[in-house]
Amino acid sequence: MTRNSSTETNGQDRNAWLTGFTPQAEIWNGRLAMIGFVAYVLWDLAGASVLRDVLHLLPR
Structure with a gap:
């Protein structure tokens, strides 16, 4: 029975x-x-959210 190593993908190191x-x-x-x-x-979480400010997702 041939067993593939968990560190190999397509015969190469993953x-x-x-x-x-x-x-x-x-x-x-x-x-x-x-x-x-x-x-x-x-x-x-540090408070520098650009995405939240642009999309107005949550109130400040």
């Missing part, structure tokens, strides 16, 4: 920095998007 339409690029894209989202939420 943490490799590959560009183009590869599974590794999509993994990094998701990671960076999560970092950006958390950074924005922290920025918003």
Whole structure:
């Protein structure tokens, strides 16, 4: 029985920095998007919300 390693995708290391339409690029894209989202939420909680001020979502 052949077993794939959890660290490999398409026979390559899934943490490799590959560009183009590869599974590794999509993994990094998701990671960076999560970092950006958390950074924005922290920025918003600190009181410097541009999006909330522009869209008038919540009263001050």
